[in-house]
Amino acid sequence: MKWKGLLFIAMLIATIGIASAHFTMLFPKGMDVTPQDYIAELGETKTILIVWGHPFEHILFDMTSTPEVSVRDPEGNVKKLSPTEITVEGKKAYKVSLTIDKLGDWVVYAKYKDKDEKLVDHVKIIIHCGEEAWYGWDANVGQKVEIMPYTRPYGLEEGFVFTGKALFDGKALANADVEVEKYHTKDVADEVVKKAEKMFPYDPPMMFTRVTKTNSNGEFAYTLDEPGIWFIGAYGPEVNGFTQRGIIIVPVLKSFPPREESSLELQSKIKALEDEIAALKTQKKAPGFGLFGAVVGLLIVAHLIRRKAK
Ligand SMILES: [Cu+2]
Structure with a gap:
């Protein structure tokens, strides 16, 4: 009886151990988001889901505070958006809406403080609108930790290398960990996680969350080798006991021309x-x-x- 109890606890610890990184996710559609959802037509109203959890494994958690969300339009005007509390797959989440009424790139960015993980996420997505209206994607929106893309974050195909620079308080974030993780819908997540646990039983999460580092200038590079929605998060220092992290979400298309x-x-x-x-x-x-x-x-x-x- 006693050893069975211990075994149960050991198994519980092992299960908890199988976890990738938490990320704040911004999806301009639903949980069935695709790379195309980060493209808007002129006049289109986008509803952006804000959820908290493990993208790779498709595990959600309740959000413990209301995120602060803003949008920068292609001309540089900044507006605050009001998040509405919603329930997504049984967990507390939020959503915001905005209308894309100008050609160019719109940066939607959120600050989310999680009490359990002692983490503050500064996350951004780029919504692109219009033929050759490629301006705004590289804008600095003044996040505490901010990832500045060097690679334009749309029109990317699987296998492209994404490069960028991480900033903390506007200065290069040197020698920082950068986590890279791909999102999966529930059915795909269950299958891939099971496969990883079977093939890499000694450390499945090494396949969920990939890690690279920034150089002395805060720069990093990573190959996004599959189509889908990628999360790239750079870890900054703690402020008042909360780790500060900058995230950029990058949609990656299937190989073009099609295979x-x-x-x-x-x-x-x-x-x-x-x-x-x-x-x-x-x-x-x-x-x-x-x-x-x-x-x-x-x-x-x-x-x-x-x-x-x-
Ligand atoms: Cu986690």
């Missing part, structure tokens, strides 16, 4: 080979090299497709 085209070509080749095999099978006589060749060809094409899919 499906070449894969379709290979699929039609497979079909042709399959037809050939079927034709040879219907012939009563021994198929000889014809069938053998077709099978080998099929195997080669299947192998190529598998490699393409990776």
Whole structure:
């Protein structure tokens, strides 16, 4: 009985240990957010969800305070937004709304203080509107810890390198930890987490939260190797017992031009080979090299497709 209790506690600790970093998430749609949701049409009203939790594992927690949210329009005008308390997947969260009525880039930024984690997040997203209206994305909005993107944070594809500079009180944040984590919808999260726990049982979270560092000038680089919504958070020092962190959320598109085209070509080749095999099978006589060749060809094409899919 006693050892069973201890085992339970040990298992509980192990379970708690499997956790990636908390992040404040700003999603300009719902929890089924896609990179396209960070693009707006002129006149469109965006409702932005503000939730708190683990993006990679899709675990949410109650927010312990109301975030302060502002928006900077492409001309540099700043306006405060009023968050409304809502419930998302049973947890306390917030939302704000704004209308995108000018072409260019809109920076929506929030400050969120979490009492449990003793953390203050200074998070920002960029909403882009309009053809070649590429101005505003690199604006400094004066956050306590702020990530200044060097790489324009839209029109990025999987496999692109994102670079930026972290600032604390406007000065280079040198030698700081930068955590990089991709968001998953619930169904994908459960599957990927299970896979990581199986393949890397000694340390699954090393696959959830990637870490890089800033150099002496506060700069960092990281390859965003999958399409989706990425969180990049730079850790600044503590202020009044609360760690200050700057986050930029970066949407990454699927590879362009789409890979499906070449894969379709290979699929039609497979079909042709399959037809050939079927034709040879219907012939009563021994198929000889014809069938053998077709099978080998099929195997080669299947192998190529598998490699393409990776
Ligand atoms: Cu966490």
